[in-house]
Amino acid sequence: VQLVESGGGVVQPGRSLRLSCAASGFTFSTSAMHWIRQAPGKGLEWVSLISYDGTNRDYADSVKGRFTISRDNSKKTLYLQVSSLSAEDTAMYYCATDREGGSFDFWGQGTLVTVSS
Amino acid sequence: SHVVTQAHSVSVAPGQTARITCGGDSIGNIAFHWFQQRPGQAPLLVISNNSDRPSGIPERFSGSNSGNTATLTISRVEAGDEADYYCQIWDAISDHRVFGGGTKLTVL
Numbered sequence: 397v398q399l400v401e402s403g404g405g406v407v408q409p410g411r412s413l414r415l416s417c418a419a420s421g422f423t424f425s426t427s428a429m430h431w432i433r434q435a436p437g438k439g440l441e442w443v444s445l446i447s448y449d450g451t452n453r454d455y456a457d458s459v460k461g462r463f464t465i466s467r468d469n470s471k472k473t474l475y476l477q478v479s480s481l482s483a484e485d486t487a488m489y490y491c492a493t494d495r496e497g498g499s500f501d502f503w504g505q506g507t508l509v510t511v512s513s
Numbered sequence: 514s515h516v517v518t519q520a521h522s523v524s525v526a527p528g529q530t531a532r533i534t535c536g537g538d539s540i541g542n543i544a545f546h547w548f549q550q551r552p553g554q555a556p557l558l559v560i561s562n563n564s565d566r567p568s569g570i571p572e573r574f575s576g577s578n579s580g581n582t583a584t585l586t587i588s589r590v591e592a593g594d595e596a597d598y599y600c601q602i603w604d605a606i607s608d609h610r611v612f613g614g615g616t617k618l619t620v621l
Contacts, residue, residue, distance in 0.1 A: 430610070432610075439597075439599065439612060439613075439614045439615040440548070440550075440556065440599050440601075440612040440615070441612065442609060442610040442611065442612065445608065445609075445610075454607075454608050454609065456609065490555055490556075495546075495558070495561065497544060497546075497561060497562050497603070498544065498546070498602070498603020498605070498610060499546035499558060499561050499562075499601060499603065499610075500546075500548075500556075500558065500601075500610075501558065501567075503555040503556055503557075504555065505554075505555055506555060
């Protein structure tokens with residue numbers, strides 16, 4: 397199993413980014429997926445979930461209305477569109493596979509988003 | 514949604530047993546999961562569903578859940594166990610996942 401995130405970088409407040417997570421080594425099209433973030437020196441925060449077929453999506457209250465999760469099963473890629481960014485969104489963003497029972501099996505190494513003027 | 518709390522830090526000498534707890538209100542029948550995160554690395558699942566150990570995780574790692582408190586126990590602690598440990602639950606009503614604040618394990 398391999399998950400490789402990309403798309404992070406330095407972005408000004410109020411701007412947007414699209415994060416990607418390329419998956420391999422498992423059947424991506426049958427796996428629900430998550431985004432989890434970690435601010436520098438802080439703990440883990442669950443961000444968003446998408447079902448295996450993209451029909452169900454959910455978000456943490458802190459990002460609802462600003463972030464959009466999506467997936468392309470033909471490309472085995474998960475996305476997170478992050479908008480209206482503020483300094484509080486500065487974090488390492490990880491993608492992870494869903495594990496039966498409500499947890500996470502495999503994680504990528506993360507992509508860092510820094511919101512700064 | 515549920516709030517889960519962890520002690521900020523735990524220290525233990527090599528060879529001893531470390532116990533890391535996670536608690537909260539109204540979480541009596543909720544399953545806890547535990548992650549290890551070494552510096553600069555992604556989290557790694559070490560215990561799922563309160564006490565199941567994923568493939569490849571040493572038997573020194575075990576978990577339990579009693580009432581409103583879940584416990585991750587690491588026996589015969591080694592220097593390589595030094596890491597941050599996070600508990601996590603699934604709020605089935607909201608379908609959200611919730612992490613505890615993390616406990617830093619220091620091996621003396």
